[in-house]
Amino acid sequence: MMHDHVIDRSKDITILEVLDRVLNKGVILTGDIVISVADIDLVYVGVKLMLSSVETMEQIRSGNPIVEK
Amino acid sequence: MIYSILSSGERTEKLNSLLVGMKGIAGADINIVFFENISAIVCDINRIKLVADQSNAIAYAGVIETLAHHFTLLPVRFGSVMESDAAIIHMLKKNYNDIQQNLLKVENKYEFGLKIFCEPEKLKAELTAKSDANAKTSTSPATEINNSVYRDWVNKKLKEHRFEELLVTYVDSVISKIKGDLDQLKAINKFKKIVTTSMIIDAVFLLDKERKDLLVETVGELQNQHAGLTFVLTGPWPPYNFVDFTVK
Numbered sequence: 001m002m003h004d005h006v007i008d009r010s011k012d013i014t015i016l017e018v019l020d021r022v023l024n025k026g027v028i029l030t031g032d033i034v035i036s037v038a039d040i041d042l043v044y045v046g047v048k049l050m051l052s053s054v055e056t057m058e059q060i061r062s063g064n065p066i067v068e069k
Numbered sequence: 070m071i072y073s074i075l076s077s078g079e080r081t082e083k084l085n086s087l088l089v090g091m092k093g094i095a096g097a098d099i100n101i102v103f104f105e106n107i108s109a110i111v112c113d114i115n116r117i118k119l120v121a122d123q124s125n126a127i128a129y130a131g132v133i134e135t136l137a138h139h140f141t142l143l144p145v146r147f148g149s150v151m152e153s154d155a156a157i158i159h160m161l162k163k164n165y166n167d168i169q170q171n172l173l174k175v176e177n178k179y180e181f182g183l184k185i186f187c188e189p190e191k192l193k194a195e196l197t198a199k200s201d202a203n204a205k206t207s208t209s210p211a212t213e214i215n216n217s218v219y220r221d222w223v224n225k226k227l228k229e230h231r232f233e234e235l236l237v238t239y240v241d242s243v244i245s246k247i248k249g250d251l252d253q254l255k256a257i258n259k260f261k262k263i264v265t266t267s268m269i270i271d272a273v274f275l276l277d278k279e280r281k282d283l284l285v286e287t288v289g290e291l292q293n294q295h296a297g298l299t300f301v302l303t304g305p306w307p308p309y310n311f312v313d314f315t316v317k
Contacts, residue, residue, distance in 0.1 A: 013184060021306065021309035021310070022126045022133075022147045023121055023126060023148075025144070025309035025312075026143070026145050026146040026309050026312060027143050027144065027314065028149070028315045028316065029071065
């Protein structure tokens with residue numbers, strides 16, 4: 001059960017990591033940024049993340065650290 | 070909109086072939102704007118569609134990630150728009166030296182993220198117990214005050230303050246251990262401490278691609294040495310956290 005909890009949290013972490021990087025990091029262009037912000041659904045799980053979670057489960061089983069993405 | 074700036078060098082054919090059929094946000098075609106040996110990866114987009122929602126952010130990240138497998142690049146923050154190819158070329162020309170320096174810094178390197186979580190109440194109990202064992206007086210810090218309500222409030226605040234100090238000391242010791250163990254990887258690192266009550270460390274590393282396996286192994290060992298904590302390693306990422314400059 002503890003592992004399920006970790007995996008669930010890892011999904012959220014991964015999506016948050018993507019969003020944090022794309023929206024808050026990287027080269028900044030001054031004066032020309034035109035975006036609007038929509039609600040971000042943090043429970044979204046894409047196909048890629050589902051695959052990642054399977055890998056995560058395998059890594060936990062094998063005693064290795066969680067490597068996401 | 071600009072996705073990234075990359076070092077294309079003389080590999081323009083490779084870049085062109087990679088971009089054939091690639092779609093960006095809202096299904097827009099991806100194009101290249103060249104200037105000398107660097108290129109901006111761009112797409113034409115109706116600004117009305119440029120909403121910072123999750124699907125657009127993931128589509129954006131997907132383009133950058135695909136390119137990062139083949140080229141050294143600088144990710145550009147989502148939503149960076151310029152009016153024309155001419156304006157982009159002007160920008161590349163004006164910032165050429167900064168761009169080159171940053172490309173050099175991240176060449177053949179991966180970024181990794183490491184988040185470390187605790188169970189707040191459990192950690193609090195452990196640290197407090199350790200501290201109390203070392204200093205018995207800490208359990209009755211303000212007994213000379215007669216007013217019981219005031220005394221309780223002071224004691225509560227003192228305990229909170231002491232715990233914060235203990236937590237910072239503990240987190241510093243974990244960071245020190247991580248830095249020591251990762252020293253062999255020659256990674257550039259950035260640490261944030263006590264981001265939330267449960268996330269005590271949020272770190273990013275930039276290291277040579279061939280050292281990836283060693284990083285995973287080292288973090289695995291660190292996890293084994295800190296049973297009460299959960300280490301979550303993410304990556305490899307394009308170097309989002311290591312391009313510290315603003316394009317003029």
